[in-house]
Amino acid sequence: MLDQTEANIQELKSQQESLIEQKEQLENQLNQFQVNYEQIEQEKNRLHNVVMGLSQDQKLTTKLKAKLENEIAQLEQKLINEEQIKIQLAQALQIKENKINELEQRLINLDYERIKKLVGKRKELSEIEKELINKLTCGENTKEIHKEKEAKQKEMNELKQELASTSASYNANRKKQVLNQVNNFLKTKGDFLISREEAIKKLQNCCNRLEIFTNKERIAFGFVKDMVSVEDKISKIKFADKYTKEFQNILTKYNDGLLQLNKNFYSLRNIVQENKELEVSLAIENILKLDSFNLDKYKIFKFATNSQEGNRTQLNSSMMAEDIDSLRKNLNELKSEIKQEKKELKNLATD
Structure with missing residues (x-):
């Protein structure tokens, strides 16, 4: 039985190595x-800015705009595919x-099973x-009894060594499992911060485009103030609504990463x-201050107070900038936090 358990352990370790690779x-x-995604996103934003920068009196503006907008549409489709x-x-x-986590747990279970069998064998010996x-x-001081006693003592010593080795493996695997969960949590946290940084870039780009549009409109209206039509005003409102919707959609999209972060936190805590x-x-x-972990400090709408979730109030560029x-x-506070956590955790794996 012990040999079979050992064979199972070795087989699982081999599977684990393959899965890790x-x-x-x-x-x-x-x-x-x-x-690749970031490069495409940058190119799309560049073209957006070119389109926004075109003035109405430029030659071939309409044709050029159509060409650029077509390129932007292609890039957007490429982004969707990516x-x-x-x-x-x-x-x-x-x-x-x-699967790796399952194998780790099975290895721990097999070590525990082996320990129980060894403890049983030790009790028997x-x-x-x-x-x-x-x-x-009682006086049965025969040579055979002495010989048998020595053999059992030797077997007991070997068993104790094996038990110590298996116990060490058991505890090492448990420690490894804990540290792997820590790494998963920190990775998810790091990915979340990268995603938040990406969101901020997109929000800034949206804000910049609204500001460019607003400035162009302000200049245009300054020259022909008395000639501004109702249609122009409606157009201005539509553009503001468009950027407000885009801004809030970005916020909503990038708030979704909380689910995985929360899931990994509870896995780690368990x-x-x-x-x-x-x-x-x-x-x-x-x-990691697991007892005081607070998901609120990761919620995007906790800080984007001008853009409360579900609130469709029209935003101007100043509100977006806030x-x-x-x-x-x-984001900077969370980056400092994870940097400090990694620094303090660095030596745990080698202790």
Whole structure:
């Protein structure tokens, strides 16, 4: 039975190594797609700015605008495709991570099973040793009994060594499991901050385009103030509504990352609780302040107060800028926090 358990452990370790390698490949692909996505996004924004900068009296403006807008539409479709690929890769990566976590738990369970069997075997040997000692005490001081006692003592010593080794492996795997959950949590947190940074860039771009449009309108209206028609005013309102909607849609989209962050937090907290007798668990609980974790400080609408969720009030560029500044300040605070956490956690894996 012990040999079979050992064989199972080795098989699981081999599977785990293979899965970790596959996971790393997926992570590399995902990182590359992120780079591609950002490059396409930058090009799209550049073209948007070119379109916004065109003045009405330029030759071929209409034709040029149409050409640029067509290019922008193509880039937007490309971004949608890239986004779908990213989602698929992220899902595949999550599946691999789940399988790795399952294998880690199975390894821990097998170690625990092996420990129980070894403890049972030790108890059995201890009883045999007692019987042999009783026989010797009762005068059955034969050569065979001495020989058997020595053999059992040797077996007991080997068993103790194996038990110590398996117990060390058991605790090491539990510690590894806890640290892996910490890494998953920090990675999710880091990804969330990257996503928030991406959101701020998009919000800033939206704000800039509204400001460019507003300035152009202000200049135009300044020259022909008395000639501003109702249609012009309606057009201005429509543009403001368009950018308000775009701004709030960006906020809503980038608020969705909270789900994974919250999920990984609870996974980490549960693992820490299950292994609370380990020193590393106490250290992690203190460093990451798990008891006082507050999801509110990650909620985008907690800081974008001019753009409250569900609020369709028309925003001007100043209101947008206020929300962006608030989000940027929050982002910097969260970056400082994760930097400090990583610094304090750095030595735990090697202790």
